[in-house]
Amino acid sequence: MLQVCSDMLEVAEEANRAGDFDLAVEIYSSQLADLQQPDRRLSLRKADSLTRAGRISEALDSYCTAASLGKLLPEELLILVETIARTLREKELGTSNGDGKSSSSISSGGEDGVEGDGECGEDDALDLFSCRLCKRLLHEPTTVECGHTFCKSCLDDNSDSNSSVNDCAQCKQMLNQKDGGLPHGRRLDVVLSGLLDKLFATESRARKLWIEGEVLWKNQHLSDALEKYNTAVELAPSSGRLLCQRAELHMEMRNFSQAVQDGNILCRMKPLWTKAHCLKATALSEAGRNDEALQEYLWCVALKPNWTKVKLEAQKVLSEVFSLVFENQDLPTPLHPLQGGVATRLIKPPALLRTLRPLTQKPSSSSQDSEFSMTKGPPVDESSCRLSSGSLSAVESSTKSVAGILAALPAPPGGLKRKHSGDGPSAIFNTPSKLPRPDESSVQSPFVGRSFPAELLDSGDMECSLCMRLFYEPVATPCGHTFCLKCLERCLDHNSNCPLCKENLSEYLATRGYSKTLLMEEVLQRYLRDELAERKKIHEEEMKELSNLNQEVPIFVCTMAFPTITCPLHVFEPRYRLMIRRSMETGTKQFGMCIADELKGFADYGCMLEVRDVKFFPDGRSVVDTIGVSRFKVLSHGQRDGYNTAKIEYLEDKKVEGEELGELLKLYNAVYEQANNWFTSLKDNMKSQILSHFGHLPSKDPNPQASPSGPAWCWWLLAVLPLENRAQLTILAMTSLKDRLIAIRRVLIFVTRKRQR
Structure with a gap:
């Protein structure tokens, strides 16, 4: 052998x-x-x-x-x-x-059978109204703090039950508690929910039945779940994912012939979707039709060679x-x-060949x-x-x-x-059905190009219930209502409850997480472009008007303020919250400060303040760090949205030359020396209080006329001297440095004599 x-x-x-x-x-x-x-x-x-x-x-x-x-x-x-x-x-x-x-153009999903649940090319198939978690039409849309919108059920399923926080699946921003900080959990976005029901009525009903079927399936009410799926498929027969889930439900119920039927439909609809072929192959295998199952498994491996799990099933x-x-x-x-x-x-092929011939082979x-x-x-x-x-x-x-x-x-x-x-290639084989190349597929995903009749959407669907105008910078509250950002802020200035449902929004107010609803923004830009442009024009005109610091300057009626001197403010009144916010939004970061006047409402002279920093408190109050910039004279008084305004002209010191300048310098040096002696002679406790609030006496500027408002130490001294507001106002209004120095010298003489007594 x-x-x-x-x-x-x-x-x-x-x-x-x-x-x-x-x-x-x-x-x-x-x-x-x-x-x-x-x-x-x-x-x-x-x-x-x-x-x-x-x-x-x-x-x-x-x-x-x-x-x-x-x-x-x-x-x-x-x-x-x-x-x-x-x-x-x-x-x-x-x-x-x-x-x-x-190739990624043929199949999606990772190696070793980590197959995505979406249609072939699902990343490209997502449209504006699809949830980025489940890849389907938004159902009970819920907008989270960062402004992205998902299905409410997807957010609940995606949240970590062992943690009070989770990240946005789109931008990875850390979110607050998964219930949105509300006692009854996150709420659906009312405006978007109504919009989806209006624009996609049939698909929305199908999605509702679909979700109900999933819940019933999860609770093992399989027959009831199948009824929901059947009705949903009647409404949305082109949804591959819906058919896929119904086939999987048939598999669990051991209705293998029905699962095969759904698999056949899926493979015709989406011939390049590996999951469709895999599902059909599994159903055929469970039904004992190994010859047909083998074909589908081989197509799966052809479409996705690295799918190890399916390759092993084929073997x-x-x-x-x-x-x-x-x-x-x-x-x-x-x-x-x-x-x-x-x-x-x-020997010619026996009858067994005809028995095992694939179902997809044509009789001819x-x-x-x-x-x-x-x-x-x-x-x-x-x-x-x-x-x-x-x-x-x-x-x-x-x-x-x-x-x-x-x-x-x-x-x-x-x-x-x-x-x-x-x-040769055609010696013994015949293809079951000619598959289209990836760029030749005539079957489109139900998510691609989701459209609706243009007349279904009008600007009335996208109106703010506060200003009754088209949404501008729409923001959704945790309770699910949508307003223009500026409208919402103004309402929260007065009350921490939602303007519509009266839900308490103190936590939302505390975080000040006013992120725009990105889906709403995109809908406005895409479908109401002209109306949005007009709305934007109106807003920009308002901002331009607010930023004009001559014609209509916002006036904070409170205390005396002086150029170069800090002026911290505690803001709690709604009108001043609005005023401060607008000064920040316009970019000027400035407003006027005047003392009150019984007849006119506020004095005829004041000082412009510039905001350096704002710290907000949970209840809406804020501490605003400001510093004096320049003096002004009020030409006319006015009001806007509850706060005072004024038309003003700015004040500048008149400059002198020659002998007048020499006399001014002598007076300037003498008063500074007098001021320094007075401050040095103060008791330690009084000196400490002044230092903690106003800082040290500024140094003497060699050129007293360099600044339009005069030397800084004069204003520092005027702020710390024990003078009534009216006396301070008189000195603030002076445009002659010489007159101001003379007035300060008189005050210094008076307070020094008073202390010596």
Whole structure:
């Protein structure tokens, strides 16, 4: 008895590595011919080499030979599955990248079967009204603090139940408590919810039934859930994800034939969606239709070569197919590896082929029955044939049965080292249905280009209930109501409750998280462009008017303020909250400060203050850090939205020259010396109070006329001296530095004498 030559096997393996698969086949065939009994391991190696060479017909002979000697394990069929899948990919889809790896244009999802739930190309399919979590039409839309909108149920499912905070799935901003800080949890966005129900009435009803079905399914009320899904499918028959879930529900209810029907529809709708083929394959497999399941699994691997889980399923099913054809057959004598090839040229395909022919093969393709001829092998040594005629016929039928199952699939690509005429791409296979290339698909996702009649949407659907105008910078409150940002802020200045439902918004007010609702903004820009432009124009005109610090200056009626001197303010009145906010929004960051006047409301002179910093408190109050900038004279008094305004003109000191300047400098130096002596002579406790509030006495400026308002130390001194407001106001209004110095000197003389007494 001859033995297998290990050296020749090494040569065959080297030939395989070098891509010379036909040489490897010849070596394995030669080694098998020298054996009195066929060797299963060698038959498998030969089968793999034949597969790599594109000689599928002969490869099936060898696989059947190996199967007759022992059941084929799934892992032993990896090369056959990968080769057929690669052929499908290259011949039908035309999207090979040279290494057999998946292209993102065909399939989505990660490796090892981490398959996305969305349609093929779902990232591109998302439209304006889709939830970024579930990829479907927004249902009970809920807007979170950052301004993004999701389905309420998706937010609840996406939240970490063990944590009081979670991140926005879109921008990753950390959100507050998942219930939005409200006693009854997050609320749906009222305006957006009504808008979706109006624009997409049928789809919205379908989504509602869909969600209800999911809840019933989760609670194991399967029959009730199926009723919801059936009604939803009637309303939205083109929703692939809905059909997919109904098929999965049928699977759980063991309604495999119905699951297969849904799978068929999905594959026709979305021929490049791997999940559709996988779902159909699983249903077929559960229904015991392994031949058809194998086709779908192979399409899955063709569409997504790195999907390891599905590739293994294809190998398992193919293993079962090989096993089934040997069940209830008695093979007393092992099959010679070459005998099947000869027999299949002599015997026509049996009736079993017609039974196993894929469902997708057209009736007219019955002529293929005569095309399952195998490549002619080398001459057979008749003395080596030991099989009975009955055993031979059984194995021949086995080979043809497997070939029949694969008859719908095209052969591997050409360009191999040795071309065998009997195994060309069209020698034994016919595609089940010509799949469109990725850029030729005529079936669009229901999410792509979701549209509605233009007349359904008008500006009245997007009106702020406070200003009765089109939303500008729309903001959704935690309780679900939407207002213009400025309108909401003005309302919260007066009351911390929602203007519509009266829900307490103190926490929302405390965080001041007034982020614009991005979906609402996009709807306005996309569908109400002209109306939004007009609304923006009105807003800009208002801001321009507010930023004019001559015509209508906001006036804070409170205390005396002086140029260069800090003036901290505690703001709690709603009118002044609005005034401060507007000064920040316009960018001027300035407003006027005047003392009260019983007759006119506020004095005729004041000082402009510039905001350096604002600190807000949870109840809406704020501490505003300001500093004096310049003096002004009131020309006319007015009011706007509850606070005082004025038309003003700015005051500047009159400059002097010559002898007047010399006299001014002498007076300037003398008064400064007098002021310094007075401050130095103060008691320590009084001095500390002045220092803590106003700081040190400013240094003497060598040029007293450098600033339009005069030297800073004069204003510092005027602020700390014990003078009544009216006296301070008189000095503030002076435009002569000399007169101001004389007035300060008189005050210093008075307070010094008073202290000496």
